[in-house]
Amino acid sequence: MSDPLFWHRVQFGFTITFHYLFPQLTMGLALLILIFKLRGHEEAARFWLRVLGINFAVGVVTGIPMEFQFGTNWARFSTFAGGIIGQTLAMEGTFAFFLESSFLALALFGEKKLGPRKHLAAVAALFAGSWISGYFIIVTNAFMQHPRGHALVNGRLELVDFTAFLFNSWAIWEYLHNMSASVITAAFVVAGIGAFWTLQGRVRDGAASLRVGIIAGLIACALQLFPTGDRQGKLLAEHQPVALAAMEGVFRAEKYADLAIIGQPDVDKQRLENPIYVPGMLSFLAYGSFGTTVRGLSDFPRDQWPDNIELLYYAYHVMVGLGTLFIALMLLAAWQLRRGVFSRPVLWMLMLAIPFPYIANTAGWMVAELGRQPWLVYGLMRTSEGSSLHVPAGDVAFTTLGFAGLYALLSIVFLFLTGREIARGPEPVP
Amino acid sequence: VSGLWYGLVAAMLTVYVVLDGFDFGAGALHLYVAREDRERREVLASIGPVWDGNEVWLIASGGVLFFAFPHAYAAGFSGFYLPLMLVLWLLAARGLSISVRSHLDDPLWRAFWDAALCGSSALMAVVLGAALGNVLRGVPLDASGYFLTPWFTNFHARGAAGVLDWYTLLLGLFALVALAAHGALFLAWRNQGAVRERSLKAARVLWPVVGGGGLVAIVATELVRPEIYRALAARPWAWPLALLAALGLAGVFFFRARDLPAFLSSSAFLAGTLGATAAGLFPLLLPSTIDPKYSITAAGAAAADHGLRIGLAWWLLGMPLVALYMSITFRSLFTKARAEDH
Numbered sequence: 001m002s003d004p005l006f007w008h009r010v011q012f013g014f015t016i017t018f019h020y021l022f023p024q025l026t027m028g029l030a031l032l033i034l035i036f037k038l039r040g041h042e043e044a045a046r047f048w049l050r051v052l053g054i055n056f057a058v059g060v061v062t063g064i065p066m067e068f069q070f071g072t073n074w075a076r077f078s079t080f081a082g083g084i085i086g087q088t089l090a091m092e093g094t095f096a097f098f099l100e101s102s103f104l105a106l107a108l109f110g111e112k113k114l115g116p117r118k119h120l121a122a123v124a125a126l127f128a129g130s131w132i133s134g135y136f137i138i139v140t141n142a143f144m145q146h147p148r149g150h151a152l153v154n155g156r157l158e159l160v161d162f163t164a165f166l167f168n169s170w171a172i173w174e175y176l177h178n179m180s181a182s183v184i185t186a187a188f189v190v191a192g193i194g195a196f197w198t199l200q201g202r203v204r205d206g207a208a209s210l211r212v213g214i215i216a217g218l219i220a221c222a223l224q225l226f227p228t229g230d231r232q233g234k235l236l237a238e239h240q241p242v243a244l245a246a247m248e249g250v251f252r253a254e255k256y257a258d259l260a261i262i263g264q265p266d267v268d269k270q271r272l273e274n275p276i277y278v279p280g281m282l283s284f285l286a287y288g289s290f291g292t293t294v295r296g297l298s299d300f301p302r303d304q305w306p307d308n309i310e311l312l313y314y315a316y317h318v319m320v321g322l323g324t325l326f327i328a329l330m331l332l333a334a335w336q337l338r339r340g341v342f343s344r345p346v347l348w349m350l351m352l353a354i355p356f357p358y359i360a361n362t363a364g365w366m367v368a369e370l371g372r373q374p375w376l377v378y379g380l381m382r383t384s385e386g387s388s389l390h391v392p393a394g395d396v397a398f399t400t401l402g403f404a405g406l407y408a409l410l411s412i413v414f415l416f417l418t419g420r421e422i423a424r425g426p427e428p429v430p
Numbered sequence: 431v432s433g434l435w436y437g438l439v440a441a442m443l444t445v446y447v448v449l450d451g452f453d454f455g456a457g458a459l460h461l462y463v464a465r466e467d468r469e470r471r472e473v474l475a476s477i478g479p480v481w482d483g484n485e486v487w488l489i490a491s492g493g494v495l496f497f498a499f500p501h502a503y504a505a506g507f508s509g510f511y512l513p514l515m516l517v518l519w520l521l522a523a524r525g526l527s528i529s530v531r532s533h534l535d536d537p538l539w540r541a542f543w544d545a546a547l548c549g550s551s552a553l554m555a556v557v558l559g560a561a562l563g564n565v566l567r568g569v570p571l572d573a574s575g576y577f578l579t580p581w582f583t584n585f586h587a588r589g590a591a592g593v594l595d596w597y598t599l600l601l602g603l604f605a606l607v608a609l610a611a612h613g614a615l616f617l618a619w620r621n622q623g624a625v626r627e628r629s630l631k632a633a634r635v636l637w638p639v640v641g642g643g644g645l646v647a648i649v650a651t652e653l654v655r656p657e658i659y660r661a662l663a664a665r666p667w668a669w670p671l672a673l674l675a676a677l678g679l680a681g682v683f684f685f686r687a688r689d690l691p692a693f694l695s696s697s698a699f700l701a702g703t704l705g706a707t708a709a710g711l712f713p714l715l716l717p718s719t720i721d722p723k724y725s726i727t728a729a730g731a732a733a734a735d736h737g738l739r740i741g742l743a744w745w746l747l748g749m750p751l752v753a754l755y756m757s758i759t760f761r762s763l764f765t766k767a768r769a770e771d772h
Contacts, residue, residue: 057529060482061522067492071507072514075576078507082500083733087741090497093490094748101486102755105479156500159737388508390578399515406519413526417533 007396008073008387013369014400015065017362018407022059024361026052027134027179028186028220030127032212037120041208045123046111047426048190048209053108054417058410060101065403073396077376077386081157084150084165085140092136100129134182135175142171144377145368146239152380170235174368177228180220181364184326185357187217188350191333193422195350198342205425210350214337218330224323230285236371237286240378242300243371246309247316248282249275250296257282257294265313270298306373315366322360329353431739432732433713435498438745440708442494446487447558447704448612448697453477453484454558455613457524457551458606460544463617463628467537468769470544474528476620476767479759481528485521497741499731501575502715506726509569509577510561513593517557524550532772552606559605563598566655566707567591568717571724587654591719597654604643611636612696615682619689620767633692637682644679644703655717658710668709675702 029052036045067089070078078086103125111119143150149165150157159165191213197206236244244250249265249272250257259282263275280290287294297305306312333350336342372378376386456477464470496503507514523546531543567587570577582592585599614636617629652659662668681695711717715731718724732738 054529057525060485061525064485064489064521065518067489067496068507068514068518070496071503072511073508075504075508078496078504079501079575082496082503083737086493086497086500086503086733087737090490090493090741091744091748093486093493094745094752097486097489098483098752098755101483102759104482105759109479153734158734159740162740388504388511388576389574390576391508391511392578395511399512402515402519406522410522410526413530417530420533 001397002393004391004393004396005384005387007393007400008391009383011396011400011403012069012073015062015069015403015407017365019059019062019066020361020365021358022055022062023130023134024182024185024358025055025189026059027130028182028184029055029190030123030130031183032186032190032216034123034127035212035216036208037123039208039212041212043426044208044212047421049108049123050421051418053104054414054421056100056104058414061410062407073388073391074376074386075388075391077381079156080381080386081143081377084157084159085143087159087162087165088136088140088143092133096129096133096136098129099125100133103129131179134179135171138175138178139166139168139171141368142168142174144375145174145372146170146235147377147380157377157380170239173228173231173235177224177232177364180223180228181357181361183216183220184224185361187213187220188326188353188357189213191217192351192354195342195347196422197425199344199347199351202425210342211337214330214333214350217326218334221323221327221330225327229323233285234287237294240371241295242297242304243306243312244286245295245297245300246306246312247367247371248294249313250282250294252296252298253293254296255283255293256280256290257286259285262317265310267309304374306370308370308373312367312370315363315370319360319363319367322356322363326353326357326360431735431742432498432728434742435494435732435738436708436712436715436728439491439495439498440705442487442491444701444704444708446484446491448700449484449487450481451555451558451609451700452613452616452693452697453481454551454555455609455611456617457547457613458555458610459548459613459617459629459632460551461548463614463625463632465624467540469623469625470540471532471769471772472621472625472767473617474531475769475772476617478528478772482525483756483759485525494741494745498733498738499715499726499728500733502726502731505571505576506569506716509571509579510564510593511578512581513557513561517554520550520554520557524554552610555606555609556602558602558609560594560598560602562605562704562707563601564593565716566601566651566658566711567595567597568655568719568725570720571716571718571726572720573724575724575726577718589719597650600650601647604640604647607636607643608640608700611640611682612693612700615689615693615696619693622766633682634686640699641679658707661712662706662710665709668706671702671705671709673702674698675706678702 029048033045033048033052036048070089103122106114106122107119107126110122114122143165146168148168148170149159149161149163151160190209194206194209194213198210233244249260249263251270251272256279258277258279260272260275260277263272266273282294283292284290286292297309329349333346336346374382374384376383456473460470460473464473527543527547527550531540531547534540569579570590580592582594583590585595587595587597611633614629614633618626618633621629662672675698678695678697678699678701682692682699685691685695713728714725715728716726
C-alpha cells in the first residue's frame with residue numbers, strides 16, 4: 001500500500017474504467033441517432049439526443065483527467081513515449097474534440113433554428129467527431145500493445161514512420177472490435193429502454209427504439225465475433241502469445257490445443273482446475289488449423305508473464321461468455337421483431353440485459369490492458385519503469401479517494417437525470 | 431522547429447485563456463449580474479453553446495505540449511500533481527453545474543448549482559493566474575529532471591517556494607479580476623436588460639482595477655524574473671504583442687458604449703499580455719530555481735525533428751477546420767441570449 005506504482009495503477013485503472021462507461025454509449029448512440037434520423041424516427045432521435053447530451057457531459061468531465069494523468073501519474077512514460085503517443089492525443093483534440101463539441105450544441109439545441117437538413121448534418125458531424133476520436137485513442141493504445149513506426153534514440157522513442165504508426169494493423173482491428181462493442185452497448189440500451197416502455201404499455205413510444213436497437217444489436221454482435229474478435233485473437237497469438245496463453249489458461253504447450261470453456265486457473269500449481277474443454281478448438285481459433293501448437297505459459301520466462309493471470313483469465317471468459325449470450329438474445333429478439341409480436345419474457349430479458357454490454361466492454365478492456373502487462377509499451381518499457389518518481393503514494397491514494405467520491409456523485413446525478421428522461425419518454429412531434 | 435512549436439503552444443494556450451477566460455469570468459460574476467432565475471438562464475444561455483468548445487482548447491493545447499515537448503509535459507504535470515487534481519475537480523464541478531442546473535425546476539437545486547458554477551469559475555481564474563506565476567517564478571527542478579512542489583512553504587517567492595507564495599497569489603488574484611472584467615464585457619455584449627446593465631456596471635468597476643493591478647504585476651515580475659523584460663527589450667519582433675496589450679487596455683476604456691469592440695479589446699489585452707510574456711520567457715518552458723542549467727528549455731525538451739515536422743503538417747490541416755467549426759458555432763451568438771435557450 002505504500003508503493004506509489006500500485007496507487008498509480010489503481011488511480012488510472014479506476015478513472016479510465018469509469019470514464020469509458022460513457023464514451024462507449026456516446027459513440028454507439030451517435031450512430032443509432034443518425035439511423036433514427038435517416039429512417040424518419042424523429043421522436044426517437046430527439047429523445048436519444050437528450051440522453052446523449054447528459055451522457056456526453058459526464059464523458060467530457062471524466063475524460064479530461066485521462067489526458068492529465070499521462071503527465072501527472074506516468075511522467076517517465078510520457079518523457080519516453082510522448083514524441084509518439086502525444087501525436088495522436090494532440091490530433092484527437094484537433095480533429096475530433098473541436099468537431100464534437102461544436103456540433104453537439106447545435107444538435108442538442110439547434111433543431112428549430114437549423115431546419116431538418118442542417119440538423120441532420122450536425123448529427124452526422126457529431127457522429128464523425130466521436131468515431132474519429134475513438135480512432136486516435138485506439139491508435140495510441142495499439143502503439144502500446146504493438147509498437148510500430150518508432151525508433152529508440154538516446155533512451156527515448158522517436159517517430160520515424162508516421163503511416164506505420166497511424167495505420168498499425170493492430171489499431172485497425174482493435175478499432176473495429178471496439179467500435180462494434182460500442183454499438184452493442186448503445187443497441188442494448190436503446191432496445192432495453194424500448195422494451196421497458198413496451199412493458200409499461202407505452203407500445204408506441206417503444207416501437208422505433210426496439211426495432212433499431214435489435215437490428216443494430218444483432219449486426220454488431222455478429223461483427224464482434226467475426227471478423228473483428230477473430231482477427232484480434234489471431235494478432236494476439238502472433239504478437240502476444242504469452243498473453244493469449246494466460247487468457248486461455250494454457251500452462252503447457254499443446255498440439256491440438258483444447259479450448260477451455262470454463263475452469264479455474266491455479267497459477268501456483270500451473271494448471272486449470274475443473275475445466276470443460278472443446279477438443280482442438282484453441283489451435284484452430286488461434287492459428288486457423290487444428291494441428292498447430294499453442295505455446296503455454298511455461299514456454300516463457302516468468303518475468304514476461306502478465307502479473308495478474310487470474311483476473312486476465314476471468315475477464316476474458318466473462319467477455320467471451322457474455323458476447324455469446326448477446327448473440328443468442330439478439331437472435332431471439334430479431335425473430336420476434338420479424339414475427340411482429342414480442343413476448344413479455346423476451347422484453348424483460350432485453351430490459352434487464354442493459355448493464356451487461358457495459359460489463360463485457362469493461363472486461364474486454366481489462367483483457368487488453370492486463371494482457372499487455374508487465375509491459376507499458378510492449379517489449380520496450382515495463383509498467384514499473386513508467387510511473388512518476390516524485391509523486392508520493394499518499395497523494396495518489398488521497399486523490400483516488402477524491403475521484404471515487406466525485407464519481408459516485410456523478411453517477412447519482414447521471415442516473416437521476418437519465419431516469420427522469422426515460423420516465424418522460426419521447427414526446428410526439430409538434 | 432522547436433522554436434516554432436514553442437510559439438504554437440503559447441498561441442494555443444493564449445487562445446484558451448481568452449476563450450475559456452470569458453466563461454470563467456461570466457461564471458464568477460454569475461451570482462452578481464443575474465439575480466432571478468430568468469436572468470441566470472440568460473447568462474447560461476450565453477455561455478452554453480461555447481464553454482465546452484472553449485475547454486477543448488485546453489485539451490488541444492495540452493495534447494500539443496505533450497507531443498512537442500514530452501519532457502516538459504511530464505515534469506510539469508507530475509510536479510504539480512495535487513494542484514492539477516484540484517483543477518480537474520474544479521473543471522468537473524463547472525461542467526456539471528452548467529449541464530445539469532436547468533434540468534430540474536427546483537429553486538434549491540438551481541441555487542446549489544449556480545453557487546457551484548460561481549465558486550469553481552472564480553477558483554479556476556485564480557488557478558490560471560497562479561499557474562502562470564509558477565512558470566514565471568520557476569520550480570525546483572534538479573538533476574533528475576523532475577520536481578515536486580508543496581502547496582506552500584513560507585510564501586517567499588525565492589528558495590524552496592511552494593505552489594502558493596506572494597507572487598503566484600498576486601498573479602492569481604490579478605487573473606481573477608482580469609477574467610471577471612473580460613467576462614463582464616462578454617456578458618454585456620451577449621445579453622440585454624438587467625444582466626447587461628449589471629455587467630456594464632461590473633466592467634466599469636473592474637477595468638480600472640485591472641489597469642492598476644497590471645502595473646503591480648509588472649513590477650512584481652520585475653522583482654521575481656527580471657530576465658523577461660530584458661529579453662523582451664532585445665526582441666523587437668515581440669514588441670507588437672506588448673503594443674497589442676496596451677491598445678487592448680486603452681480600447682476597453684475607449685469603446686465604453688460599444689459592446690463588441692469593447693469585448694474584442696479586452697481579448698486583445700489578454701492575448702497581447704500573454705503573448706508578450708511568452709516571448710520574453712522563450713526559450714524557457716520551466717525555469718529551475720535550483721540552477722539555471724536544470725531549466726527545461728524548448729530545444730532540450732523537444733521531440734525529434736521528424737515528428738515535429740509531421741505535426742506541423744496535420745496542425746496546419748486541422749486549424750482551418752477548427753476555425754470553420756468555431757465560425758459556425760459563434761455565428762449562433764450574433765443574436766442576444768434568451769432564457770428559453772437554456
